[in-house]
Amino acid sequence: xxxxxxxxxxxxxxxxxxxxxxxxxxxxxxxxxxxxxxxxxxxxxxxxxxxxxxxxxxxxxxxxxxxxxxxxxxxxxxxxxxxxxxxxxxxxxxxxxxxxxxxxxxxxxxxxxxxxxxxxxxxxxxxxxxxxxxxxxxxxxxxxxxxxxxxxxxxxxxxxxxxxxxxxxxxxxxxxxxxxxxxxxxxxxxxxxxxxxxxxxxxxxxxxxxxxxxxxxxxxxxxxxxxxxxxxxxxxxxxxxxxxxxxxxxxxxxxxxxxxxxxxxxxxxx
Amino acid sequence: xxxxxxxxxxxxxxxxxxxxxxxxxxxxxxxxxxxxxxxxxxxxxxxxxxxxxxxxxxxxxxxxxxxxxxxxxxxxxxxxxxxxxxxxxxxxxxxxxxxxxxxxxxxxxxxxxxxxxxxxxxxxxxxxxxxxxxxxxxxxxxxxxxxxxxxxxxxxxxxxxxxxxxxxxxxxxxxxxxxxxxxxxxxxxxxxxxxxxxxxxxxxxxxxxxxxxxxxxxxxxxxxxxxxxxxxxxxxxxxxxxxxxxxxxxxxxxxxxxxxxxxxxxxxxx
Numbered sequence: 305x306x307x308x309x310x311x312x313x314x315x316x317x318x319x320x321x322x323x324x325x326x327x328x329x330x331x332x333x334x335x336x337x338x339x340x341x342x343x344x345x346x347x348x349x350x351x352x353x354x355x356x357x358x359x360x361x362x363x364x365x366x367x368x369x370x371x372x373x374x375x376x377x378x379x380x381x382x383x384x385x386x387x388x389x390x391x392x393x394x395x396x397x398x399x400x401x402x403x404x405x406x407x408x409x410x411x412x413x414x415x416x417x418x419x420x421x422x423x424x425x426x427x428x429x430x431x432x433x434x435x436x437x438x439x440x441x442x443x444x445x446x447x448x449x450x451x452x453x454x455x456x457x458x459x460x461x462x463x464x465x466x467x468x469x470x471x472x473x474x475x476x477x478x479x480x481x482x483x484x485x486x487x488x489x490x491x492x493x494x495x496x497x498x499x500x501x502x503x504x505x506x507x508x509x510x511x512x513x514x515x516x517x518x519x520x521x522x523x524x525x526x527x528x529x530x531x532x533x534x535x536x537x538x539x540x541x542x543x544x545x546x547x548x549x550x551x552x553x554x555x556x557x558x559x560x561x562x563x564x565x566x567x568x569x570x571x572x573x574x
Numbered sequence: 575x576x577x578x579x580x581x582x583x584x585x586x587x588x589x590x591x592x593x594x595x596x597x598x599x600x601x602x603x604x605x606x607x608x609x610x611x612x613x614x615x616x617x618x619x620x621x622x623x624x625x626x627x628x629x630x631x632x633x634x635x636x637x638x639x640x641x642x643x644x645x646x647x648x649x650x651x652x653x654x655x656x657x658x659x660x661x662x663x664x665x666x667x668x669x670x671x672x673x674x675x676x677x678x679x680x681x682x683x684x685x686x687x688x689x690x691x692x693x694x695x696x697x698x699x700x701x702x703x704x705x706x707x708x709x710x711x712x713x714x715x716x717x718x719x720x721x722x723x724x725x726x727x728x729x730x731x732x733x734x735x736x737x738x739x740x741x742x743x744x745x746x747x748x749x750x751x752x753x754x755x756x757x758x759x760x761x762x763x764x765x766x767x768x769x770x771x772x773x774x775x776x777x778x779x780x781x782x783x784x785x786x787x788x789x790x791x792x793x794x795x796x797x798x799x800x801x802x803x804x805x806x807x808x809x810x811x812x813x814x815x816x817x818x819x820x821x822x823x824x825x826x827x828x829x830x831x832x833x834x835x836x837x838x839x840x841x842x843x844x
């Protein structure tokens with residue numbers, strides 16, 4: 305299996321790349337091709353939009369590549385997502401794409417184009433405490449579809465998104481059709497009032513109200529609110545699910561951490 | 575003229591209330607009725623949702639009140655906006671409503687219900703440097719429709735919103751119909767990458783692409799980006815206007831500051 309790594313958002317760290325190369329070599333079940341674009345830097349991004357787009361389009365179109373693994377998140381995949389997923393050749397629609405966080409913009413675009421995509425740990429996650437397990441989970445799943453790598457207990461078609469990223473793609477051409485699916489959300493370092501505002505936004509969408517339900521992954525590293533917020537993040541999610549009539553389905557094992565599980569999106573005709 | 579003050583978001587400070595009472599008394603052209611709800615505190619908010627909603631409904635329905643002035647922003651008017659604007663009595667649809675920032679959620683709901691609303695300085699703005707001028711602008715406009723209080727140079731129907739608030743109401747029942755209008759945006763203390771992400775979100779909406787154009791108010795107190803962001807906020811607004819085919823119409827004199835001008839929304843049948 306040949307896995308290509310590109311960075312549609314921010315620059316991959318050299319030590320993370322080296323660590324994951326070592327893990328893949330020790331496993332012996334895959335070839336890892338880290339595209340040089342991953343190490344470009346242009347202000348906030350892993351190279352200019354054109355460079356990030358070109359690298360993605362190159363590996364997506366390559367019939368010798370079985371999977372495209374996003375190097376890391378940060379911010380910026382929305383700037384190239386529509387162009388990245390436009391007019392994909394057949395070779396791009398049969399390989400798998402894995403990432404999360406800011407990569408959710410690109411996953412959404414590829415999903416709409418008919419490609420098989422999954423929320424899951426990225427290369428840079430190796431730098432987390434326990435990060436070898438995170439990247440191993442993605443490699444296990446790409447190698448053999450390992451069921452232990454997957455979010456357990458899903459009741460049917462499911463999507464997983466960073467809440468901030470999802471909130472920012474609602475109403476755009478990237479938004480999935482939600483009918484009957486479960487939606488798993490996670491986020492990092494957003495204040496309670498921002499989570500509340502995003503849940504208002506999310507659950508106020510007519511299309512989102514056609515979900516089968518919402519599951520809450522980890523909403524971690526929430527900064528202190530001034531004044532103190534009454535209640536916790538789960539109370540916020542429950543409140544807006546209740547107000548909007550969307551069933552709250554409980555917890556999900558996803559988040560910005562080493563335990564983050566894989567959630568394949570449902571396949572869709574492009 | 576009788577002006578009622580309520581706080582649909584966060585608690586009004588006592589000293590700001592006293593200062594504005596003094597200004598109104600010295601002018602002698604209005605009675606200011608500061609609703610006691612303005613000083614309630616319930617976690618983040620100026621009282622629980624029910625208390626904020628009840629105070630708003632009370633003054634909106636009162637035929638003896640000519641205008642409702644929002645005390646301040648912060649966060650929370652979205653939590654009561656739909657209920658606040660539902661089934662309004664005739665007396666609520668002939669008075670004017672003024673506020674901005676988080677108050678934009680409530681302005682949007684009242685606009686959709688057919689009430690005359692305007693973006694403009696709030697009571698708490700008196701605490702800013704030069705804040706007497708800001709509150710004086712709203713009082714001038716309420717008293718006599720003073721044209722100097724208004725954003726100059728508008729070419730027709732116009733809306734003004736805090737970019738973060740607007741981004742959070744897109745696709746909900748609060749979103750205005752944009753056809754042919756100008757949209758003025760402003761924001762406070764959002765990182766460049768967040769401004770970029772919100773402009774992606776805003777300009778990616780099919781309805782928003784029917785605007786006559788976008789004007790940029792002040793996007794102030796932008797925190798440092800790590801790594802440094804290339805370019806300034808205006809370059810971001812121009813970029814997304816260009817990508818989406820929405821004309822960029824230049825600057826607007828609105829923002830979280832004492833110079834903030836008044837922008838009446840177009841009237842709409844409820």
